Amino acid sequence: xxxxxxxxxGTALAVVLAAGAxxxxxxxxxxxxxxxxxxxxxxxSGTPIANGMRDYLEMLNQRDGGIGGxxxxxxxxxxxYDTKKGVECYESTKGKNPVVHNPYSTGLTLQLIxxxxxxxxPLLTMAYGLSAAADGRVFxxxxxxxxxxxxxxxxxxRFVAEQEGGVxxxxxxxxxxxxLDAPFGREPIPVMEDLAKRYGFxxxxxxxxxxxxxxxxxxxxxxxxxxxxxxYNQGWGAMNPTAVKEAVRTNFPISKLVGVWWAGGDDDxxxxxxxxxxxxxxxxxxxxxxxxxxQDILKYVYDxxxxxxxxxxxxxxxxxxxxxxxxxIAEAIRTAQQVTGKKxxxxxxxxxxLESMNISEERWKEMGFAGFAAPVNISxxxxxxxxxxxxxxxxxxxxxxxxxxxxxxxxxxxxxxESAAKDYAEKNAGWPKxxxxxxxxx
Amino acid sequence: MFYREAGQFKTSYYAxxxxxxxxxxxxxxxxxxxxxxxxxxxxxxxxxxxxMIPFLVFSLAAIGLxxxxxxxxxxxxxxxxxxxxxxxxxxxxxxxFPNVPIVVHILSAGFFSAAIGVIFGLPSLRIKGFYLAVxxxxxxxxxxxxxxxxxxxxxxxxxxxxEVPVRTLMGIDVTGANATPEVRYYLILAIVVGMTWVAxxxxxxxxxxxxxxxxxxxxxAELIGIRLLNTKLLAFAVSSFYCGVAGAVMMFLWxxxxxAADAFNINQSFNILFMVIIGGLGSLIGSFFGAAFISSFPTxxxxxxxxxGIHIGSASVEHLxxxxxxxxIIAFLIVEPHGLARLWQIAKQKLRVWPFPY
Numbered sequence: 001x002x003x004x005x006x007x008x009x010g011t012a013l014a015v016v017l018a019a020g021a022x023x024x025x026x027x028x029x030x031x032x033x034x035x036x037x038x039x040x041x042x043x044x045s046g047t048p049i050a051n052g053m054r055d056y057l058e059m060l061n062q063r064d065g066g067i068g069g070x071x072x073x074x075x076x077x078x079x080x081y082d083t084k085k086g087v088e089c090y091e092s093t094k095g096k097n098p099v100v101h102n103p104y105s106t107g108l109t110l111q112l113i114x115x116x117x118x119x120x121x122p123l124l125t126m127a128y129g130l131s132a133a134a135d136g137r138v139f140x141x142x143x144x145x146x147x148x149x150x151x152x153x154x155x156x157x158r159f160v161a162e163q164e165g166g167v168x169x170x171x172x173x174x175x176x177x178x179x180l181d182a183p184f185g186r187e188p189i190p191v192m193e194d195l196a197k198r199y200g201f202x203x204x205x206x207x208x209x210x211x212x213x214x215x216x217x218x219x220x221x222x223x224x225x226x227x228x229x230x231x232y233n234q235g236w237g238a239m240n241p242t243a244v245k246e247a248v249r250t251n252f253p254i255s256k257l258v259g260v261w262w263a264g265g266d267d268d269x270x271x272x273x274x275x276x277x278x279x280x281x282x283x284x285x286x287x288x289x290x291x292x293x294x295q296d297i298l299k300y301v302y303d304x305x306x307x308x309x310x311x312x313x314x315x316x317x318x319x320x321x322x323x324x325x326x327x328x329i330a331e332a333i334r335t336a337q338q339v340t341g342k343k344x345x346x347x348x349x350x351x352x353x354l355e356s357m358n359i360s361e362e363r364w365k366e367m368g369f370a371g372f373a374a375p376v377n378i379s380x381x382x383x384x385x386x387x388x389x390x391x392x393x394x395x396x397x398x399x400x401x402x403x404x405x406x407x408x409x410x411x412x413x414x415x416x417x418e419s420a421a422k423d424y425a426e427k428n429a430g431w432p433k434x435x436x437x438x439x440x441x442x
Numbered sequence: 443m444f445y446r447e448a449g450q451f452k453t454s455y456y457a458x459x460x461x462x463x464x465x466x467x468x469x470x471x472x473x474x475x476x477x478x479x480x481x482x483x484x485x486x487x488x489x490x491x492x493x494m495i496p497f498l499v500f501s502l503a504a505i506g507l508x509x510x511x512x513x514x515x516x517x518x519x520x521x522x523x524x525x526x527x528x529x530x531x532x533x534x535x536x537x538x539f540p541n542v543p544i545v546v547h548i549l550s551a552g553f554f555s556a557a558i559g560v561i562f563g564l565p566s567l568r569i570k571g572f573y574l575a576v577x578x579x580x581x582x583x584x585x586x587x588x589x590x591x592x593x594x595x596x597x598x599x600x601x602x603x604x605e606v607p608v609r610t611l612m613g614i615d616v617t618g619a620n621a622t623p624e625v626r627y628y629l630i631l632a633i634v635v636g637m638t639w640v641a642x643x644x645x646x647x648x649x650x651x652x653x654x655x656x657x658x659x660x661x662x663a664e665l666i667g668i669r670l671l672n673t674k675l676l677a678f679a680v681s682s683f684y685c686g687v688a689g690a691v692m693m694f695l696w697x698x699x700x701x702a703a704d705a706f707n708i709n710q711s712f713n714i715l716f717m718v719i720i721g722g723l724g725s726l727i728g729s730f731f732g733a734a735f736i737s738s739f740p741t742x743x744x745x746x747x748x749x750x751g752i753h754i755g756s757a758s759v760e761h762l763x764x765x766x767x768x769x770x771i772i773a774f775l776i777v778e779p780h781g782l783a784r785l786w787q788i789a790k791q792k793l794r795v796w797p798f799p800y
Contacts, residue, residue, distance in 0.1 A: 038757035078756035430608035
């Protein structure tokens with residue numbers, strides 16, 4: 001009995017002392033923490049994204065020596081898609097002057113939104129998080145380019161109308177929304193309800209609780225019974241391959257199942273087997289390893305054995321999503337350097353950089369991403385840009401482009417976002433008024 | 443030698459019934475309290491905010507569950523849901539009465555949780571053991587369903603989560619982003635110390651004796667005149683009160699907002715059950731040990747290892763943590779099935795008779 005007690009208390013004491021010690025002084029550079037999850041229920045989707053995010057920044061370090069001659073200090077912190085661990089990660093990194101935070105979880109985003117303005121660190125929640133945060137007048141520190149979940153839902157309906165041969169053909173059709181029963185999954189509901197009223201289609205909601213993500217038999221039974229024409233799947237993690245599998249099993253026409261962009265992992269579609277060919281998902285970037293920048297990743301990161309991921313998975317859809325996310329970070333830092341004239345930028349500078357960010361078609365090409373994604377445009381008022389997306393389709397082995405770029409219904413979504421943002425500020429009494437000056441276009 | 447009570451005479455029943463009858467214990471408690479209250483002056487914000495605050499919150503929840511499971515012998519798997527009731531009650535209260543101090547709301551949220559706990563505790567008169575665990579599991583699922591499905595509970599906001607508004611106490615922000623970890627820590631510490639003191643008095647007094655009698659053999663307890671229903675329901679009420687306050691504290695003073703699926707799910711219930719089992723059933727100090735072990739140890743491992751110079755990938759640290767915690771749980775339970783509190787007791791006993799083995 002003696003030994004274990006002493007040993008345990010000794011270890012505990014050592015660890016406590018270590019944790020209480022002041023953090024090591026950061027070296028000169030731009031500190032970019034990446035809140036990632038390679039463990040937990042959502043690791044299947046989280047790992048390729050984490051690899052993509054990390055590899056692109058690492059490539060910039062290797063190829064260009066960072067951005068504008070300043071090296072990037074990249075540090076991953078494992079959140080396990082768990083809010084408690086996410087907050088820990090946020091707290092542990094915030095003292096090292098991070099220039100931007102990517103929470104990669106809607107739950108965590110909701111908690112970090114109020115802190116961003118106090119800690120003066122911008123939040124980049126790329127196409128996730130709180131849709132209302134697109135209103136830059138209320139949320140100067142939160143950015144959700146290139147579009148919000150509300151835009152995504154409107155794009156889906158627009159695409160369905162296109163396929164059916166016009167908006168008037170939507171009348172009487174039944175559209176189902178299979179969604180994770182959490183704030184993330186419920187995000188598109190207000191827009192779908194509004195559109196159902198406007199165009200006269202029936203909207204059916206199929207919530208999937210998080211604990212039964214991998215057992216959707218009853219959900220799909222109900223879908224068959226309701227004779228649903230089109231389904232929009234707002235799912236994440238293990239929920240998506242299950243949805244594809246169940247759709248195949250119940251003979252639901254697979255090409256009429258359209259996932260939100262987070263339901264577009266290669267492994268999600270692969271789960272359905274050969275019958276999953278034709279599965280659709282929204283996407284805002286291309287996939288594949290043919291882009292010069294991705295080739296550079298292979299050359300500078302994988303050939304030098306600096307990667308943690310699997311070389312064969314470079315260029316998959318979710319990997320490319322991580323790359324896209326890091327391209328936004330890099331471009332924001334570059335823009336911040338231009339706007340402020342400083343080399344080593346801070347979180348406050350990168351906020352200005354994000355607000356002035358304008359990635360045109362030429363700029364994408366310059367970055368080595370010709371044809372990779374639509375131009376991204378952010379302004380002080382509009383932190384999302386409501387940029388265009390397209391439909392990607394599974395061809396049996398990879399995602400290929402399945403449509404032209406589709407414009408979200410900005411005229412419908414924007415007023416909803418503004419009223420939701422106003423609502424948020426009112427409910428959170430004492431929400432700070434925007435005092436940050438607007439740089440306008442650089 | 444270090445821990446000898448020789449020469450400490452008691453001359454009244456009052457002194458004999460004291461919770462800490464030995465001088466060394468009183469000094470020990472005073473030292474712990476002194477360290478707890480001066481900690482923010484020396485420790486980093488990260489340590490206070492991400493290690494100490496979660497530790498205190500989970501300690502409170504573990505005390506709540508320990509009253510029910512450890513002292514009264516009623517197994518519950520609904521702790522997470524009862525915490526949720528506290529959090530949502532506090533949220534509704536503070537949005538309806540924004541001018542009342544948040545501490546009042548946090549403590550009154552416990553009463554809502556207690557009321558719900560009593561309702562779900564009603565079957566405990568007829569069913570026991572695993573069957574009761576299943577009944578409380580139903581509470582977990584039903585309440586979590588309510589948190590998600592009743593928009594009134596989260597004020598109909600679009601994100602479906604609790605958004606914690608800014609509240610001040612004597613001009614200092616205690617919730618919201620401007621509240622410093624120190625302020626929140628002191629408030630939680632005050633609540634935890636106060637409620638631990640109350641719990642300690644409860645379990646050492648008449649009510650605690652009744653609970654333990656019911657736990658040890660309920661038929662015998664009934665024969666000596668303890669009314670089973672009242673005693674069990676009181677245990678459910680007090681336990682849920684503690685859990686509810688813990689939930690409100692967690693949402694308002696630690697998380698600063700969040701969603702039910704994440705904070706109040708079945709995993710949370712299991713986590714707290716593990717804390718109680720590892721810490722020691724039927725022991726208040728065990729609740730603290732268990733909370734420290736299950737909640738703080740992974741954090742310390744994750745951020746402590748890189749600080750002492752061991753650099754491995756962040757995902758590997760996570761795997762290592764799971765592995766280490768799992769292995770340590772099994773090791774602890776083999777070495778001492780009665781939990782860390784029992785180890786602590788043995789250690790005290792050894793010190794008492796030192797240098798002689800017995």
